[in-house]
Amino acid sequence: MATSAPAAPTPSRRGRLGLVAIGLLAAVCAGGWAIIMANAGRQPGIAKQTITYSVLSDSAVQIKYSISKGKSDEVRCVVDAFDTDFAIVGKREIIVPSGTKTITRTDLLATSKRATGARVESCHKV
Structure with a gap:
């Protein structure tokens, strides 16, 4: 078997x-x-966007950007310009006051040398 x-x-x-x-x-x-x-x-409730930038000369960059946030929040943002090595060559701090929900701005940044780009680097509540 x-x-x-x-x-x-x-x-x-x-x-x-x-x-x-x-x-x-x-x-x-x-x-x-x-x-x-x-x-x-990311900061909750804060949206930042670089819309356009234009390198105008060796010492200036124009940047257009928008920031959206809660209407009752006051927000501080840093807008900067950088060179080919991503070293910061120009910087400005802006404050978006409470009572405003969204802003769109165009700013001129003075630079220490020719920039290759610009951005809204950071935003936070005050």
């Missing part, structure tokens, strides 16, 4: 559902972590 080897156990339906549940939980956790990392370091 020949004996056959026992058949390998097949995964049960309950085992597969457990693996699916673990996979979904891992995906949700990864998505949550991605959202947290994308927003790390």
Whole structure:
């Protein structure tokens, strides 16, 4: 009489559902972590955007930007210009007063040497 080897156990339906549940939980956790990392370091409720900049000369840059925030918040922002090595060659601090929700401004920045770009570098509540 020949004996056959026992058949390998097949995964049960309950085992597969457990693996699916673990996979979904891992995906949700990864998505949550991605959202947290994308927003790390940002000030909630403050949105800053550089619209355009134009290098006018070796000593001046014009920058147009907008800042949106809560209407009751007073916000201090730094607008700067930088050179090819990203060294700051011009800088101005501006204050957006409370009572204003969004501003769009054009400023002229004096620079110590020719700039290659300009930006709204940072904003925070006062």
